[in-house]
Amino acid sequence: MIDTLRTIAESSGADFEIAGFTDPTYSAQPILGVPCIGTDAALSRLVHAMRLTHFMVAVGSISGGSVLRARLFAAGEAAGLEPFTAIHPSALVAGSALIGGGSVIMAGVVVQPRTKIGRNVIVNTRASIDHDCLIGDHVHVAPGAVLSGGVSLENGCHVGAGAVVLQSLRVGQGATVAGGATVVRSVGAGATVMGTPAR
Numbered sequence: 178m179i180d181t182l183r184t185i186a187e188s189s190g191a192d193f194e195i196a197g198f199t200d201p202t203y204s205a206q207p208i209l210g211v212p213c214i215g216t217d218a219a220l221s222r223l224v225h226a227m228r229l230t231h232f233m234v235a236v237g238s239i240s241g242g243s244v245l246r247a248r249l250f251a252a253g254e255a256a257g258l259e260p261f262t263a264i265h266p267s268a269l270v271a272g273s274a275l276i277g278g279g280s281v282i283m284a285g286v287v288v289q290p291r292t293k294i295g296r297n298v299i300v301n302t303r304a305s306i307d308h309d310c311l312i313g314d315h316v317h318v319a320p321g322a323v324l325s326g327g328v329s330l331e332n333g334c335h336v337g338a339g340a341v342v343l344q345s346l347r348v349g350q351g352a353t354v355a356g357g358a359t360v361v362r363s364v365g366a367g368a369t370v371m372g373t374p375a376r
């Protein structure tokens with residue numbers, strides 16, 4: 178995520194600086210030269226002291242029910258920060274696609290027309306989201322996953338690395354599609370499915 182933000186700044190000449198990151202205990206080492214600036218609990222104080230303006234949730238998920246990601250997103254907004262939306266310059270995002278606040282579109286991603294992506298979503302490296310998809314909030318589409326046209330992903334679900342979801346199917350709230358799975362029928366809320374066809 179840090180690298181994506183730096184690439185955006187370099188390629189667009191955008192004038193922003195990454196001030197740092199928070200963690201639960203203020204014990205983390207710098208990451209790619211970016212320092213830990215305090216605990217998650219100190220965020221409101223840091224916003225005022227350091228005149229911070231924007232935030233992103235840098236925690237991923239490897240399964241559905243992105244409770245932590247949703248909680249951190251709410252905390253950032255409650256601290257008065259605006260969600261930063263990051264689209265890597267190598268991503269191809271159709272002009273009619275909508276990307277919600279705080280979402281990150283990583284390198285090599287393709288997002289096709291009329292797709293709508295919610296807030297605090299990770300569309301990870303080289304994932305492909307085809308036309309007319311509807312992606313909820315706090316979702317993680319992991320590297321190389323493929324969503325066919327008209328797929329719906331409800332809030333907080335996780336589509337694993339290299340998984341394929343066939344056209345017009347729905348993946349329910351907080352559900353997990355395992356890495357490499359092929360989803361051939363809709364997935365219920367909170368379920369975990371794996372394999373080809375996914376069960």
Ligand SMILES: CC(=O)SCCNC(=O)CCNC(=O)[C@H](O)C(C)(C)COP(=O)(O)OP(=O)(O)OC[C@H]1O[C@@H](n2cnc3c(N)ncnc32)[C@H](O)[C@@H]1OP(=O)(O)O
Nearest residue numbers: 237238239240319320336337338353354355356357371372
């Ligand atoms: C940049 C990044 O790295 S982003 C992160 C990318 N990573 C992902 O997207 C990973 C998504 N997560 C997965 O695929 C996980 O394997 C999960 C969530 C589906 C299952 O995780 P767990 O509940 O911990 O399952 P666990 O590892 O205990 O395995 C349970 C069984 O499922 C099988 N299994 C686990 N994952 C898969 C899979 N992707 N496909 C098929 N079978 C699987 C295991 O072999 C095991 O089978 P067994 O009981 O016969 O031995």
